[in-house]
Amino acid sequence: MNGQPWDMPRRLGTGWGEAPDSFLLRVPADAANLAFARAVVAAFAARLPFTVEEIEDLKLAVSEIVANCIVHAYPAGQPGPVWVAARVVEGALEVMVEDRGRGIADVDKAREAGYSTVGGEHLGIGFSVAETYVDELSVESAPGEGTCVRMLKRPASQAAGPLAR
Amino acid sequence: MLVARVEGELDLASAAQLRNPVEEAWNAGSDLRHIVLNLKGLSFLDSTGIAVILGRYRAALARGGRLVVVDANARVRRMLEISGALRLVELADSEAEALARLAPRKQGRGRRRRRRQHPT
Numbered sequence: 700m701n702g703q704p705w706d707m708p709r710r711l712g713t714g715w716g717e718a719p720d721s722f723l724l725r726v727p728a729d730a731a732n733l734a735f736a737r738a739v740v741a742a743f744a745a746r747l748p749f750t751v752e753e754i755e756d757l758k759l760a761v762s763e764i765v766a767n768c769i770v771h772a773y774p775a776g777q778p779g780p781v782w783v784a785a786r787v788v789e790g791a792l793e794v795m796v797e798d799r800g801r802g803i804a805d806v807d808k809a810r811e812a813g814y815s816t817v818g819g820e821h822l823g824i825g826f827s828v829a830e831t832y833v834d835e836l837s838v839e840s841a842p843g844e845g846t847c848v849r850m851l852k853r854p855a856s857q858a859a860g861p862l863a864r
Numbered sequence: 865m866l867v868a869r870v871e872g873e874l875d876l877a878s879a880a881q882l883r884n885p886v887e888e889a890w891n892a893g894s895d896l897r898h899i900v901l902n903l904k905g906l907s908f909l910d911s912t913g914i915a916v917i918l919g920r921y922r923a924a925l926a927r928g929g930r931l932v933v934v935d936a937n938a939r940v941r942r943m944l945e946i947s948g949a950l951r952l953v954e955l956a957d958s959e960a961e962a963l964a965r966l967a968p969r970k971q972g973r974g975r976r977r978r979r980r981q982h983p984t
Protein backbone atom coordinates (compact mmCIF):
# COMPACT_ATOMS: atom_id res chain seq x y z
CA MET A 700 0.00 0.00 0.00
CA ASN A 701 1.04 3.60 -0.61
CA GLY A 702 4.09 2.61 -2.61
CA GLN A 703 5.74 0.80 0.27
CA PRO A 704 7.12 -2.68 -0.20
CA TRP A 705 4.29 -5.15 0.10
CA ASP A 706 6.33 -7.88 1.67
CA MET A 707 7.48 -6.20 4.88
CA PRO A 708 5.38 -5.96 8.02
CA ARG A 709 6.08 -2.82 10.04
CA ARG A 710 5.41 -3.77 13.60
CA LEU A 711 6.02 -7.47 13.73
CA GLY A 712 9.77 -7.37 14.17
CA THR A 713 12.23 -9.88 12.79
CA GLY A 714 12.85 -13.50 13.53
CA TRP A 715 9.36 -14.86 12.80
CA GLY A 716 9.68 -17.89 10.58
CA GLU A 717 13.42 -17.95 11.24
CA ALA A 718 13.66 -18.71 14.94
CA PRO A 719 13.00 -22.31 15.92
CA ASP A 720 9.38 -22.99 16.88
CA SER A 721 8.03 -20.05 14.87
CA PHE A 722 6.27 -19.40 11.58
CA LEU A 723 5.35 -16.43 9.41
CA LEU A 724 2.49 -16.47 6.91
CA ARG A 725 1.33 -13.77 4.53
CA VAL A 726 -2.04 -13.89 2.79
CA PRO A 727 -4.24 -11.30 1.07
CA ALA A 728 -6.91 -9.89 3.40
CA ASP A 729 -9.67 -11.86 1.75
CA ALA A 730 -12.41 -13.87 3.45
CA ALA A 731 -11.34 -16.84 1.33
CA ASN A 732 -8.18 -17.03 3.48
CA LEU A 733 -9.87 -16.88 6.86
CA ALA A 734 -10.33 -20.61 7.44
CA PHE A 735 -6.81 -21.20 6.11
CA ALA A 736 -5.26 -18.71 8.54
CA ARG A 737 -6.93 -20.20 11.62
CA ALA A 738 -6.16 -23.74 10.46
CA VAL A 739 -2.46 -22.88 10.16
CA VAL A 740 -2.38 -21.50 13.72
CA ALA A 741 -4.27 -24.56 14.98
CA ALA A 742 -1.84 -26.93 13.27
CA PHE A 743 1.14 -25.04 14.68
CA ALA A 744 -0.40 -24.96 18.18
CA ALA A 745 -0.54 -28.76 18.18
CA ARG A 746 3.13 -28.81 19.16
CA LEU A 747 2.14 -27.51 22.61
CA PRO A 748 0.06 -29.55 25.07
CA PHE A 749 -3.18 -27.72 24.28
CA THR A 750 -6.48 -29.54 24.66
CA VAL A 751 -8.82 -29.79 21.70
CA GLU A 752 -10.98 -27.12 23.34
CA GLU A 753 -8.02 -24.75 23.75
CA ILE A 754 -7.11 -25.21 20.08
CA GLU A 755 -10.71 -24.28 19.22
CA ASP A 756 -10.35 -21.19 21.44
CA LEU A 757 -7.26 -20.19 19.46
CA LYS A 758 -8.97 -20.75 16.13
CA LEU A 759 -11.83 -18.53 17.20
CA ALA A 760 -9.57 -15.73 18.47
CA VAL A 761 -7.44 -15.80 15.30
CA SER A 762 -10.57 -15.85 13.17
CA GLU A 763 -11.99 -12.76 14.90
CA ILE A 764 -8.78 -10.79 14.49
CA VAL A 765 -8.10 -11.80 10.88
CA ALA A 766 -11.78 -11.08 10.05
CA ASN A 767 -11.21 -7.58 11.47
CA CYS A 768 -8.32 -7.11 9.00
CA ILE A 769 -10.48 -8.35 6.12
CA VAL A 770 -13.44 -6.10 6.95
CA HIS A 771 -11.71 -2.96 8.21
CA ALA A 772 -8.09 -2.66 7.13
CA TYR A 773 -8.30 -2.11 3.38
CA PRO A 774 -10.59 -0.40 0.88
CA ALA A 775 -13.29 -2.71 -0.46
CA GLY A 776 -12.02 -4.78 -3.36
CA GLN A 777 -8.38 -3.91 -2.70
CA PRO A 778 -7.19 -6.44 -0.14
CA GLY A 779 -3.68 -5.81 1.11
CA PRO A 780 -1.50 -8.18 3.08
CA VAL A 781 -2.20 -9.83 6.41
CA TRP A 782 0.67 -11.41 8.26
CA VAL A 783 -0.01 -14.18 10.72
CA ALA A 784 2.92 -15.28 12.83
CA ALA A 785 3.34 -17.44 15.88
CA ARG A 786 6.05 -18.74 18.13
CA VAL A 787 6.48 -20.74 21.28
CA VAL A 788 7.47 -18.56 24.24
CA GLU A 789 8.18 -20.32 27.52
CA GLY A 790 5.66 -23.05 26.84
CA ALA A 791 2.96 -20.63 25.66
CA LEU A 792 1.84 -19.72 22.15
CA GLU A 793 2.30 -16.13 21.01
CA VAL A 794 0.31 -15.22 17.91
CA MET A 795 0.65 -11.99 15.95
CA VAL A 796 -1.72 -10.69 13.27
CA GLU A 797 -0.62 -7.59 11.38
CA ASP A 798 -2.03 -5.64 8.48
CA ARG A 799 -0.83 -2.60 6.63
CA GLY A 800 -4.27 -1.05 6.41
CA ARG A 801 -5.94 2.14 7.52
CA GLY A 802 -5.21 1.60 11.20
CA ILE A 803 -7.40 2.32 14.19
CA ALA A 804 -7.81 5.89 15.45
CA ASP A 805 -9.10 4.92 18.89
CA VAL A 806 -7.97 1.46 19.96
CA ASP A 807 -9.79 1.56 23.31
CA LYS A 808 -13.03 2.39 21.54
CA ALA A 809 -12.48 -0.33 18.93
CA ARG A 810 -12.01 -2.90 21.71
CA GLU A 811 -15.32 -2.01 23.32
CA ALA A 812 -18.03 -4.58 22.69
CA GLY A 813 -20.67 -3.22 20.37
CA TYR A 814 -18.55 -0.56 18.70
CA SER A 815 -18.17 -0.83 14.94
CA THR A 816 -17.26 1.62 12.24
CA VAL A 817 -19.12 -0.29 9.56
CA GLY A 818 -22.84 -0.86 9.20
CA GLY A 819 -24.74 -3.92 8.10
CA GLU A 820 -24.74 -7.04 10.20
CA HIS A 821 -21.47 -6.38 12.01
CA LEU A 822 -21.73 -6.52 15.78
CA GLY A 823 -18.42 -4.91 16.64
CA ILE A 824 -17.57 -7.60 19.17
CA GLY A 825 -14.59 -9.18 17.40
CA PHE A 826 -11.94 -7.85 19.79
CA SER A 827 -13.89 -8.59 22.95
CA VAL A 828 -14.71 -12.13 21.80
CA ALA A 829 -11.06 -12.79 20.89
CA GLU A 830 -10.00 -11.45 24.28
CA THR A 831 -12.29 -13.93 26.02
CA TYR A 832 -10.59 -16.91 24.40
CA VAL A 833 -6.91 -16.08 24.95
CA ASP A 834 -4.87 -15.21 28.05
CA GLU A 835 -3.48 -11.91 26.76
CA LEU A 836 -4.41 -9.61 23.89
CA SER A 837 -2.84 -6.28 22.99
CA VAL A 838 -3.36 -3.98 20.03
CA GLU A 839 -0.87 -1.62 18.44
CA SER A 840 -2.24 0.70 15.79
CA ALA A 841 -2.23 4.21 14.37
CA PRO A 842 -4.23 5.79 11.56
CA GLY A 843 -2.63 5.01 8.21
CA GLU A 844 -0.04 2.76 9.77
CA GLY A 845 -1.76 -0.58 10.03
CA THR A 846 -2.65 -2.67 13.02
CA CYS A 847 -0.83 -5.39 14.90
CA VAL A 848 -2.60 -7.62 17.40
CA ARG A 849 -0.61 -9.81 19.78
CA MET A 850 -2.24 -12.74 21.53
CA LEU A 851 -0.86 -15.17 24.06
CA LYS A 852 -2.38 -18.48 25.10
CA ARG A 853 -0.98 -20.88 27.67
CA PRO A 854 -1.91 -24.54 27.78
CA ALA A 855 -3.90 -25.02 30.98
CA SER A 856 -2.14 -28.33 31.54
CA GLN A 857 1.15 -26.43 31.75
CA ALA A 858 -0.22 -23.99 34.31
CA ALA A 859 -1.23 -26.96 36.44
CA GLY A 860 2.34 -28.25 36.48
CA PRO A 861 3.99 -31.19 34.78
CA LEU A 862 2.51 -33.72 37.20
CA ALA A 863 -0.97 -32.79 36.02
CA ARG A 864 -0.40 -34.66 32.79
CA MET B 865 -42.23 -21.19 10.09
CA LEU B 866 -38.90 -21.43 8.39
CA VAL B 867 -36.47 -24.17 9.36
CA ALA B 868 -32.83 -23.90 8.29
CA ARG B 869 -30.24 -26.56 8.95
CA VAL B 870 -26.73 -25.21 9.14
CA GLU B 871 -23.64 -27.30 8.51
CA GLY B 872 -19.92 -26.67 8.47
CA GLU B 873 -18.14 -23.47 9.47
CA LEU B 874 -20.08 -20.24 9.88
CA ASP B 875 -17.75 -17.26 9.61
CA LEU B 876 -17.15 -14.13 7.53
CA ALA B 877 -16.46 -16.25 4.45
CA SER B 878 -19.60 -18.36 4.66
CA ALA B 879 -22.10 -15.96 6.28
CA ALA B 880 -23.74 -15.07 2.97
CA GLN B 881 -24.31 -18.76 2.21
CA LEU B 882 -26.66 -18.88 5.17
CA ARG B 883 -27.99 -15.31 5.09
CA ASN B 884 -28.96 -15.15 1.42
CA PRO B 885 -31.09 -18.30 0.98
CA VAL B 886 -32.79 -17.79 4.37
CA GLU B 887 -33.55 -14.18 3.49
CA GLU B 888 -34.86 -15.23 0.08
CA ALA B 889 -37.18 -17.88 1.55
CA TRP B 890 -38.27 -15.43 4.27
CA ASN B 891 -39.12 -12.69 1.80
CA ALA B 892 -40.91 -15.14 -0.50
CA GLY B 893 -43.06 -16.44 2.35
CA SER B 894 -44.80 -13.38 3.70
CA ASP B 895 -46.85 -15.52 6.12
CA LEU B 896 -43.72 -16.93 7.80
CA ARG B 897 -43.33 -15.70 11.37
CA HIS B 898 -40.86 -17.92 13.18
CA ILE B 899 -37.38 -19.07 12.28
CA VAL B 900 -35.74 -22.27 13.52
CA LEU B 901 -31.99 -22.61 13.05
CA ASN B 902 -30.75 -26.16 13.50
CA LEU B 903 -27.04 -25.92 14.35
CA LYS B 904 -26.44 -29.62 14.84
CA GLY B 905 -23.92 -29.78 12.00
CA LEU B 906 -22.13 -26.55 12.88
CA SER B 907 -18.42 -27.07 13.53
CA PHE B 908 -17.29 -23.45 13.87
CA LEU B 909 -19.02 -20.20 14.74
CA ASP B 910 -17.51 -16.75 15.15
CA SER B 911 -19.00 -13.31 15.81
CA THR B 912 -19.90 -12.85 12.14
CA GLY B 913 -22.01 -15.99 12.45
CA ILE B 914 -23.63 -14.60 15.58
CA ALA B 915 -24.44 -11.46 13.59
CA VAL B 916 -26.19 -13.57 10.95
CA ILE B 917 -28.22 -15.35 13.65
CA LEU B 918 -29.19 -12.03 15.25
CA GLY B 919 -30.15 -10.67 11.83
CA ARG B 920 -32.64 -13.55 11.52
CA TYR B 921 -33.86 -12.86 15.05
CA ARG B 922 -34.66 -9.27 14.07
CA ALA B 923 -36.44 -10.48 10.93
CA ALA B 924 -38.64 -12.80 12.99
CA LEU B 925 -39.23 -10.12 15.62
CA ALA B 926 -40.38 -7.67 12.94
CA ARG B 927 -43.20 -10.12 12.10
CA GLY B 928 -44.05 -10.75 15.72
CA GLY B 929 -42.26 -14.10 15.61
CA ARG B 930 -39.44 -15.82 17.44
CA LEU B 931 -36.09 -17.36 16.64
CA VAL B 932 -35.27 -20.77 18.07
CA VAL B 933 -31.77 -22.22 17.90
CA VAL B 934 -31.74 -26.02 17.93
CA ASP B 935 -29.00 -28.38 19.02
CA ALA B 936 -26.34 -25.80 19.88
CA ASN B 937 -23.28 -27.49 21.37
CA ALA B 938 -21.43 -26.10 24.39
CA ARG B 939 -19.08 -23.93 22.33
CA VAL B 940 -21.92 -22.44 20.32
CA ARG B 941 -23.90 -21.77 23.50
CA ARG B 942 -20.88 -20.02 25.01
CA MET B 943 -20.57 -17.78 21.94
CA LEU B 944 -24.28 -16.98 22.13
CA GLU B 945 -23.79 -16.08 25.79
CA ILE B 946 -20.65 -13.97 25.35
CA SER B 947 -22.21 -12.03 22.48
CA GLY B 948 -25.39 -11.35 24.43
CA ALA B 949 -27.44 -13.21 21.82
CA LEU B 950 -28.67 -15.70 24.43
CA ARG B 951 -30.87 -12.97 25.90
CA LEU B 952 -32.71 -12.73 22.58
CA VAL B 953 -32.84 -16.14 20.95
CA GLU B 954 -34.43 -19.27 22.38
CA LEU B 955 -32.71 -22.63 22.66
CA ALA B 956 -34.28 -26.02 22.03
CA ASP B 957 -32.80 -29.50 22.18
CA SER B 958 -34.46 -30.77 19.03
CA GLU B 959 -36.36 -29.55 16.00
CA ALA B 960 -39.43 -31.39 17.30
CA GLU B 961 -39.25 -29.43 20.54
CA ALA B 962 -38.85 -26.15 18.68
CA LEU B 963 -41.75 -26.91 16.34
CA ALA B 964 -44.00 -27.95 19.21
CA ARG B 965 -43.17 -24.76 21.06
CA LEU B 966 -43.87 -22.54 18.05
CA ALA B 967 -46.94 -24.35 16.75
CA PRO B 968 -50.18 -22.39 17.05
CA ARG B 969 -52.25 -23.56 20.00
CA LYS B 970 -55.62 -23.42 18.25
CA GLN B 971 -56.60 -26.59 16.41
CA GLY B 972 -57.40 -26.21 12.76
CA ARG B 973 -55.43 -23.05 12.27
CA GLY B 974 -52.06 -24.72 12.39
CA ARG B 975 -50.56 -23.54 9.17
CA ARG B 976 -47.01 -24.61 9.14
CA ARG B 977 -44.50 -24.15 6.43
CA ARG B 978 -41.12 -25.67 6.38
CA ARG B 979 -38.24 -24.56 4.28
CA ARG B 980 -34.96 -26.29 4.49
CA GLN B 981 -31.59 -24.88 3.71
CA HIS B 982 -28.50 -27.01 3.33
CA PRO B 983 -30.39 -30.31 3.06
CA THR B 984 -28.60 -33.16 4.70
